Amino acid sequence: MNNTSRLSWKAVRDEIHDAILSGRYGPGDRLPRDADIAQEMSCARSTVQRAMQDLSDSGIVERRRKGGTRVRAEPVTRTTLDIPITRREIEQKGGRYTHQLIRRTEQTAPRRVQAAFELTEPRLMLRVEALHLSDARPYIFEDRWIDLGTVPEMRDMDLTTQSANEWLVLNKPYSRCDLRLYAQSADAQLAELLDTTVGAALFVIERATWIDSAPITTVKSIAAPGYQLLTGT
């Protein structure tokens, strides 16, 4: 049982949130100062601060020093997306994970890759194309470009036993990650690799990662038909 004489920051958050939902404060309106809310609700200012921080993280309010706290004028649906290692994702669904190295080359990065890394000049990179399978059926095809300047270990690595995906995630943590999600039709090559028909709608995840502004890798992951990305739950 909760102690009712003490107010938790979640209770404070909910009370403020309810005040917004009820219309007492509309989009763009300014809320009272933390200190005033604290006094009114008989709790410490830091408790209100904690509650406000959560509302701010959720995109409900916006806070500025001196400017105070305001209800966000344009609400957004903000959610957290978890993308696990592909092996993990397959195994969690009960599938048996395998992978195939399709091709491994050193090439000058095309403009698409240059753009993803915000590079102005062409650069030689390691390109790795691989297929992830669940119960021997194609699951995700990945077309990956690796900056050998940032990841020199990759040059002489055996990518048939451990996938580049897994090695990088376990050994090259990043400080920045950009994602791009979209749909794409299967061309002849993709249709064959993913064991589907030409023209099938495929879900694509493009990811680029950096460590302190140094590019690590960018990968275009193309999922076989039926793939879904979930949040919540």
Add this chain to the structure above:
Amino acid sequence: MNNTSRLSWKAVRDEIHDAILSGRYGPGDRLPRDADIAQEMSCARSTVQRAMQDLSDSGIVERRRKGGTRVRAEPVTRTTLDIPITRREIEQKGGRYTHQLIRRTEQTAPRRVQAAFELTEPRLMLRVEALHLSDARPYIFEDRWIDLGTVPEMRDMDLTTQSANEWLVLNKPYSRCDLRLYAQSADAQLAELLDTTVGAALFVIERATWIDSAPITTVKSIAAPGYQLLTGT
């Protein structure tokens, strides 16, 4: 300039993060107790707590009472996704926003909708099909189901001036939101609505929202070709 005699929680976080990246603590390893780290770094325990909370939110470590703090064994790519109101999204890209109400009916929710809301019995709901346009070109088609028990105001509302999307976002805040992202081929009807060809790969966002376990609405938003969802930046 920062005062160097005092350690900010971000500095503490980065130092712990670096220790993990350097391999001093590998996946699954247990970190020292907050109190010990605090003493070693000469700061308050709550500062370490704040740093650890951030690392935990980012999916770097996992924390349990009595169990301590451990480096996450299976790393994930965790990111925040913002989905604005469709009108706002279009206007921010410089387009002129308009929308069309295609159809409005009361129907028994199909199994897909029942499943999204985790309902066991069929229920009568309001179905609203609408098209969002950017500069008079189709942008997103939405197929929406609204629980009139939770949102009775919707029964007699004029949905031609303000879209259901906008009214709901501004007036019916939710406490829970589930998302499902995938790709789908355009059938004849979708191709015509979105002014594209049959078979085109379309990006789909399915969203379900609740207020305190009461269903509000579920919407399947089907984007015209070329649509991309971005994070980071």
Add this chain to the structure above:
DNA sequence: TAGTGGTCTAGACCACCGG
């Protein structure tokens, strides 16, 4: 049941930024 993270408090000072 004991160990560890989670939270609350009261007070202080700092950092940012609107007027």
Add this chain to the structure above:
DNA sequence: CGGTGGTCTAGACCACTAT
């Protein structure tokens, strides 16, 4: 410049759960 949010501290107690 002054007002407001952001953070740090030291101490206390609570809540969860591994052992």
